[in-house]
Amino acid sequence: MPKLLPVLGLALLALASGPSGAHAQSADLVLCDRIAADPSDPDKPSDIKGVTEIAPADIPTAIRFCKQAAGAARRALFELGRAYAANKQMAEAIAAWRRAADKGSTSAMVELGVLYATGAGMTKDEAQARKLFERAAEAGNPRGVSNLAALGGSGTSSADPARARDLLAKAAETNPEAQYQLGLMLAEGKGGPQDDVAARAMFEKAAGQNHPGALERMGAFAEQGRGGAKDRDLAKSYYQRAADLGDQDAKKALKRLECPFVLKDKRGNLVSNLCF
Template identity: 75%
Template sequence: MLKRLHAIIVAVVLTAPALAHAQSADLVLCDRVAADPSDPDKPADIKGVPEIAASDITTAIKYCAIAARSSRRAMYELGRAHAANRQATEAAAAWRKAADKGSTSAMVELGVLYGTGTGVGKDEAQARKLFERAAQAGNARGVSNLAALGGNAASDPARARELLARSAETNAEAQYQLGMMLADGKGGAQDDIAARALFEKAAAQNHPGALERMGAFVAAGRGGPKDTDAAKAYYERAAALGDEDAKKALERARCPYVIKDKLGNAVTNLCF
C-alpha cells in the first residue's frame, strides 16, 4: 500500500512540472505525516499534524530522511519523527542540522532538549542562545520559551509583543501567544477585543490552545458576544485535539454542581 501511495504521488509530481520543481515526492510524503502546524517554514496549504501518529513514524523517518538532503523543513520533520520514536539523540542531530540551515522551529526544539538534558548534555546557556535566535527571527515559541527562561523577552514584554507581531499575520502559534499577552495586559495595554480576534484566527487553523481560549472568551462574553453553544463547540474541538483545559471546561459544564463536606471540601459533582 505504501509503495502504491508513493507511486501515485510520483505520478502526480511528474505530471505537474512546476510542482515537481518545487518539491519532491519524498517531501510531499514527509509533509503529509510529519509537518508541524506551527512551523514557519510550512507552506500554508499543508495542514500538518500536532503529533506524528505511531503508525506513521516509520514512513516519516524513511521519507523525511530522503527529503532532508535538500530541505531544511524535512530535516526538522525528521527530527520530529525521531522524537516521536523516542530517539532523542537522533532527533537532536537532525534538529541541529536544520537549525544550522536556519530552521527556527529546529532551534526551539533543540533548545528544549538542551534545557531538559534530553538526548544531549543539559546546557541552559545553549538553550537560551537557541531560543534567542528563534525569537529574533519572530518564532513564537522561541519568544515564549525565552520568556520562561527569564531571557530578554521576559525582562522586556513590550519587545516580546513586537517579536510575536512579526509572524502573527500568518502563524497560528504567534497569534495565540500574542493573544495571551494582550488578554493579560503584558507588554502593553490589555485588549480583550484584539486578543479574541487573534484567538479566532488561530482557532480557524485548529490551534488547540486558541480553540480553548475562544471557548473561554465566548463563554464569558469577553471581547465580544456571549454564546454558550459556540463556547461548547470550541471546547469540543480543542478537547478533540488533546487540550486538557478544554476537557476540564467541558466536564465542569457537564457537572456544574459541587457537593462539599462539612469542612467545605469538594467531594463530588452532580452531573446532568
C-alpha cells in the first residue's frame, strides 16, 4: 500500500510526541482522521484539514483503520461510514452512521437525514430526516441548520430560513462551514435579503481556512464581479486552490477559464472546448 507509509509516519510521530498524546488518540485514529475526516465535521481535530472525497486508493486503508478506531471515538465511526459509502457499501455506511449518531455525532445525523430526505439507500421519510436535522442543528452543526431550512415545511422554528440565518450567524463567528452555509443563504437571498457583499465576506472568511466550497464560490464571485471587484486572475487562483482540495465544480471552472470557447453540434450539445 504505497500511501500507507507516509501516513503511518505521521501517526507514529503523533504517538511519539508524549505520553498524553499517546493516550489521547491511537495510531489507528490518527490514520483514520488523516485520510477520511470530513472538512465540515465539528468533531474533526483542528489540525486535520479533512478531505471532501476519500481518494479511491485510500478507501481500503480507511475502512481498516477507522474500523479499528471506531471504539475509541465517535468521529472514527462517522469516518468509517464515509469510507463504506465511498466503497458503495451503503448498508455498512448506514449502520456505522447510526452508531455514530447514537453516540452524538452531528455529522452522522446529517448524513442519515440526507438519506431519509432523498430516499437513497433507505425508505424516504421526511419526518425522520427533519428530526435528525433538528438534532444536529440544535447541537450547532451548520449543515444541520442549512438542511433543516432547505427541507422547509412545518416543524420547529429552526425550519424557518430566517431562523436558520440567525443560527448560522452565531456559528459563523468561528466555524468555516457555518460561514460557507451563511454565505450561500446570503447569496441566494434565503431567509432574508440577498446581499452579495456580505456573502462574499463570508466566503472569503471560510476560504481563508481552506474550505473547498468557499474557495470555489470566491472564484465564482471574483470571476463575475459579485460583491466586489471582478478579477479573472484572482478567480483562477481561488479555483485552483479549491480544485487542489478535490472540488469538482472548481475543476470544471478552471477548464472553462482556460478553454472559454466551445464547439456544439446542431442540437446544441457540447462537442469540445477550444483552448488558446
